[in-house]
Structures are given as C-alpha cells and as structure tokens.
Amino acid sequence: xxxxxxxxxxxxQVLLVNGALLVLASASLAPLLWMLSVSFMPMGEASRFPPxxxxxxxxxxxxxxxxMRTDAARSFANSLGVSLAVTLLSLLFNAMAGYxxxxxxxxxxxxxxxxxxxxxxxxxxxxxxxLFLLMKQLGLVNTYAGVVLPALASVFxxxxxxxxxxxIPDELLEAARIDGAGELxxxxxxxxxxxxxxxxxxxxxxxxxxxxxxMWPLIxxxxxxxxxxxxxxxxxxxxxxxxVELMMAGAVVTVVxxxxxxxxxxxxxxxxxxxxxxxx
Amino acid sequence: xxxxxxARIAGWMFAxxxxxxxxxxxxxxxxxxxxxxxxxxxxxxxADVRNLRPVGLDNYLxxxxxxxFWKALGNTVYFVAAGVPLSIGLSLAAALLLHxxxxxxxPLFRTALFAPVVTTVVAVAVIWRYLFHTSYGxxxxxxxxVGISPVDWLGDPRWAMPTIILFAAWKNFGYxxxxxxxxLQAIPEELYEAARIDGASRWxxxLHITLPQLGPVLLVVAVITVSGYFQLFxxxxxMTRGDPLQSTVSVLYFMYEEGFRWWxxxxxxxxxxxxxxxxxxxxxxxxxxxRRRGLx
Numbered sequence: 001x002x003x004x005x006x007x008x009x010x011x012x013q014v015l016l017v018n019g020a021l022l023v024l025a026s027a028s029l030a031p032l033l034w035m036l037s038v039s040f041m042p043m044g045e046a047s048r049f050p051p052x053x054x055x056x057x058x059x060x061x062x063x064x065x066x067x068m069r070t071d072a073a074r075s076f077a078n079s080l081g082v083s084l085a086v087t088l089l090s091l092l093f094n095a096m097a098g099y100x101x102x103x104x105x106x107x108x109x110x111x112x113x114x115x116x117x118x119x120x121x122x123x124x125x126x127x128x129x130x131l132f133l134l135m136k137q138l139g140l141v142n143t144y145a146g147v148v149l150p151a152l153a154s155v156f157x158x159x160x161x162x163x164x165x166x167x168i169p170d171e172l173l174e175a176a177r178i179d180g181a182g183e184l185x186x187x188x189x190x191x192x193x194x195x196x197x198x199x200x201x202x203x204x205x206x207x208x209x210x211x212x213x214x215m216w217p218l219i220x221x222x223x224x225x226x227x228x229x230x231x232x233x234x235x236x237x238x239x240x241x242x243x244v245e246l247m248m249a250g251a252v253v254t255v256v257x258x259x260x261x262x263x264x265x266x267x268x269x270x271x272x273x274x275x276x277x278x279x280x
Numbered sequence: 281x282x283x284x285x286x287a288r289i290a291g292w293m294f295a296x297x298x299x300x301x302x303x304x305x306x307x308x309x310x311x312x313x314x315x316x317x318x319x320x321x322x323x324x325x326x327a328d329v330r331n332l333r334p335v336g337l338d339n340y341l342x343x344x345x346x347x348x349f350w351k352a353l354g355n356t357v358y359f360v361a362a363g364v365p366l367s368i369g370l371s372l373a374a375a376l377l378l379h380x381x382x383x384x385x386x387p388l389f390r391t392a393l394f395a396p397v398v399t400t401v402v403a404v405a406v407i408w409r410y411l412f413h414t415s416y417g418x419x420x421x422x423x424x425x426v427g428i429s430p431v432d433w434l435g436d437p438r439w440a441m442p443t444i445i446l447f448a449a450w451k452n453f454g455y456x457x458x459x460x461x462x463x464l465q466a467i468p469e470e471l472y473e474a475a476r477i478d479g480a481s482r483w484x485x486x487l488h489i490t491l492p493q494l495g496p497v498l499l500v501v502a503v504i505t506v507s508g509y510f511q512l513f514x515x516x517x518x519m520t521r522g523d524p525l526q527s528t529v530s531v532l533y534f535m536y537e538e539g540f541r542w543w544x545x546x547x548x549x550x551x552x553x554x555x556x557x558x559x560x561x562x563x564x565x566x567x568x569x570x571r572r573r574g575l576x
Contacts, residue, residue: 017382025392097298106291130312150305153298183290230402251403
C-alpha cells in the first residue's frame with residue numbers, strides 16, 4: 001500500500017465512520033429534540049401540515065397548563081418521593097446484605113446466595129398478581145408504601161455490592177474487631193465509606209429504575225392523587241390524545257430529570273451496567 | 281473472618297432486612313402465583329374468599345383453547361424474533377463504529393447513542409405515537425418527500441407491530457452497545473496484527489477474529505435481551521392498547537387485562553406461569569446452542 005493511497009483511504013474511513021455515527025446519533029436524539037421543540041409550541045401548531053420543526057413563537061403555555069390544570073405537579077412530587085425513598089432505603093438494605101454475603105460467615109450463606117441468583121430467572125410479573133392481593137390484605141393498595149415496599153431490596157443490588165465488597169481486606173475488619181468495635185460500627189464507619197463507588201452506581205441505577213417503573217405502579221396505584229409520572233402520563237395521553245403540545249410538555253417533565261441525572265453520573269451508571277451484565 | 285456465635289448472628293442480622301423483603305414481596309408471591317393458577321380466583325373470590333375453588337390444571341387447559349392467548353403469544357414471539365436480532369444488530373454496528381480507530385468524539389457519540397436507554401418508556405412511547413401519526417406525523421411527512429404515500433403505522437394491523445419493534449430497537453440498542461463495546465475492547469490487538477500480516481481483509485478479520493472472540497458476550501447479551509423482550513407491556517399499553525385487531529396484544533398485556541380488568545386472577549396467574557416457562561425454554565435453548573458452539 002503506497003503512502004498517498006493509504007492516507008486517502010484513511011481520510012475516507014474517518015468520513016464514513018463518523019458519518020455513520022452522526023446518522024445513528026441523530027436518529028437517537030431526534031425524537032427527544034422534537035419533544036422538546038413541540039413542548040414550546042402554541043396549541044395546535046404541531047398538527048399543521050407540513051409539521052413544523054421549531055416553534056414559530058416559543059411559549060411556556062403548555063407547561064403552565066400542565067401544572068395548573070392537570071395533576072402533573074402532584075405526580076412529579078409522587079415520583080420524586082417514591083424514587084428517593086426506594087433509592088435510599090434499598091441502598092441501605094442491599095449494602096448490608098451484599099456485605100454480609102461477601103464478608104461475614106453465617107450458616108446457609110452460600111446456598112442462599114445461589115438461590116438468590118437462581119431467582120433472577122423468574123420474571124417480576126409472575127409475583128404481581130398475588131402481590132396485589134397481599135397489598136390489599138395489608139391495606140396498602142393505592143398508597144406510596146405499596147410501591148416502595150417491594151422495591152426495598154433487589155438481587156441485582158445485593159450481587160453488585162457483594163462483588164465489590166469482596167475486595168475489602170479481612171485484616172482491616174479483623175483489626176477493628178480486636179480494637180473492640182461492634183459489627184454495626186464496623187459496617188457504618190469502615191465498610192460503608194469503602195463501598196462508596198459501588199453505592200453511587202447502585203443509587204443511580206435504582207433511582208432511574210424506580211422513576212421509570214410503570215407496570216407495578218399502574219397496578220397498585222388506583223387513584224390519581226398517588227400516580228407517579230409514567231402512570232399519570234399514560235392516563236393523560238388517553239384523555240388528551242389530540243393535545244400534542246401538552247403531551248410533549250408532560251413527556252419533557254418526565255424524561256428530563258432522568259436524562260440529567262444520567263448525564264451527570266454517566267460514568268457510574270455505565271460501570272454498573274457492565275458489572276451487572278456479568279450476571280448473565 | 282470472625283469466629284464464633286456472635287459472628288454468625290451478625291451475618292444473619294445484616295442479610296435479614298433484604299432477605300425478608302425478597303421473601304415477603306417476591307418469593308412468597310411467586311409460590312402463591314403457582315397456587316393461584318390452580319384455582320378459579322375471580323371477582324367473587326376477591327369479594328369473599330369462600331367462593332374460591334381449586335380447579336387443577338383447568339386454567340392452563342382453558343388458556344390453550346383461548347384464541348386470544350395464542351394470538352398474544354404469537355405477537356410476542358414475533359416481537360422477540362424480529363426485535364432481538366434488530367436490536368442486537370444495531371448494538372453491534374454502533375459498538376463497532378465507536379470502537380473503530382477512525383471514530384472521533386467517542387464520549388459524545390456514546391452518550392448520544394445511549395440516551396434513549398435511560399428515558400421513560402411511557403414518555404418516549406407517547407412521542408413515537410405522534411411521530412408516526414398518519415396525517416401529521418413527521419415520519420409520513422418525510423416519506424412523502426420521497427414520494428411514499430402515508431402509512432397508517434399504528435392503525436394498520438400489518439404495521440403496528442413493526443412500528444413497536446422499531447421503537448424498541450431505538451429505545452434499547454444503547455444498552456447492549458455498551459456491553460459489546462467493552463467486549464470489543466477486551467479482544468487482544470495482537471490477533472488483528474497477525475491477521476493483517478497474513479493479509480486478511482477487514483471482513484475476514486471481523487468473521488474470524490471479532491465474532492468468535494465476541495461470542496460469549498453476544499450470548500449473554502442475547503439471553504438478557506430475549507428474556508427482556510418477552511416481557512413486552514408498556515409499549516402496546518401506551519401506543520396501541522393492543523389494537524388494531526389485537527395485533528399488538530402481548531402476553532403480559534393479555535395477563536394485565538385478564539387480571540386487573542376482568543379480575544380473573546387465577547387465569548392471569550396461569551398466563552404469567554406459561555410466559556415464565558416460554559422464557560425459560562427460549563433462554564435454555566439459546567444457552568444450549570451457545571454451549572454446542574463452545575461459547576460457554
């Protein structure tokens with residue numbers, strides 16, 4: 001291969017590869033950008049033909065309407081509250097269990113862990129029908145607790161923490177014990193700080209999953225006042241089917257928080273994804 | 281390692297809260313679902329449990345005679361069979377592009393390609409419903425520019441499922457892309473160098489080095505994606521409500537309607553278990569195939 005031809009080929013390749021990436025990236029982002037643009041259009045503008053790409057005179061009317069005339073503000077608060085509660089509490093529970101499975105010997109530990117991994121093959125929906133009956137018995141249908149309680153621990157979370165916690169040196173824990181530190185103190189003062197990176201990863205994962213969750217909240221939340229954003233948006237899209245601009249404002253309010261969170265903590269999220277996929 | 285009694289208690293104490301949650305809100309309900317599927321639990325039993333009768337395998341047998349169940353299963357298999365290869369193909373293409381030496385602005389492109397993954401299904405499904413609207417959707421408008429007459433994407437039984445498949449591929453390909461990209465980065469560079477010295481073309485390098493080296497990762501990705509795609513629910517719920525002509529009723533959509541609209545919780549549990557068996561069979565088959573090819 002001569003030098004000049006090689007360089008020409010190289011340039012062509014740069015063009016082809018980056019051109020293809022640009023096309024793919026545009027296709028990925030276009031629907032989201034269109035959503036943003038339409039959410040600023042006055043009512044009816046998006047239903048014109050040909051469909052406009054940008055609002056002629058941008059307006060915040062849709063957002064105003066969304067927050068004044070629908071339950072969106074309430075749903076936003078519900079989503080935020082439920083997702084934060086799930087994230088904080090499940091983080092504690094999963095961290096404790098992950099640490100126990102990695103570093104504390106107790107009878108039945110390894111068998112139990114294998115059982116947990118085996119449980120991963122059962123789709124969550126199998127549990128949903130009896131779970132609804134259980135919630136009804138407990139009087140938790142149409143309550144926040146009905147959404148939060150089942151999400152307070154996850155096999156994925158326990159697994160993720162366990163993988164990470166195994167790298168904590170035993171000598172460190174042993175030394176603390178010789179110094180007379182209790183197990184709780186060791187966990188909160190030594191182990192938790194060491195687990196920080198994996199906990200951030202798990203927190204991002206859990207928050208996004210809780211925020212985006214749809215099927216279980218749809219089942220257990222029966223009253224509008226408790227709806228999370230996805231449930232509320234699905235209901236809204238049935239009522240206001242023709243109201244494109246309003247619906248897009250609703251979609252923006254639902255999607256932008258998680259997109260921002262992802263952009264900020266991307267590195268942690270991707271790490272968790274790679275660790276999690278090892279589970280197979 | 282701690283020795284002695286106190287240590288054992290500590291282990292259980294730390295594991296207990298999470299295990300209790302998983303037992304009460306997952307383990308027991310799964311067992312109860314099996315029991316429930318062998319009863320005629322319906323609206324009457326919901327009102328008064330004394331109306332509950334065991335019916336053996338009747339729910340399962342009846343389902344196998346229900347045309348809509350078969351339709352839902354067929355639709356779901358269609359979604360999996362077309363959606364999984366399309367999604368993974370896109371993921372692989374995107375991963376290869378990002379991995380290419382010629383690629384510029386890698387972090388930027390990766391973030392853009394991954395963005396749809398973190399979005400809320402319900403919200404982006406609503407967006408797609410408008411983009412694919414027959415008369416004022418952008419897609420039909422763009423097709424019109426090249427002379428293609430409007431397609432009734434979500435209203436035509438032939439097009440509704442393909443539209444949902446396209447949506448799922450768009451929404452999900454970034455996830456597997458990241459996993460495959462890590463797989464590509466783990467392939468030793470020497471293998472390619474040796475192949476180049478032997479004068480192997482890029483295509484042959486892809487066939488004889490990249491694909492085999494990526495095999496185990498592809499298998500994992502396929503298993504995760506297949507079991508995820510069998511759980512199709514939110515997309516038809518938001519985009520089509522199972523219509524037109526029930527062409528987008530998925531198994532879970534059918535289960536949801538049976539259970540929470542008609543309150544046939546016994547039958548719905550049977551649907552859930554049949555879906556579980558189908559997923560188990562499909563993923564086992566995949567793993568078998570993978571093992572035969574020496575991937576695991």
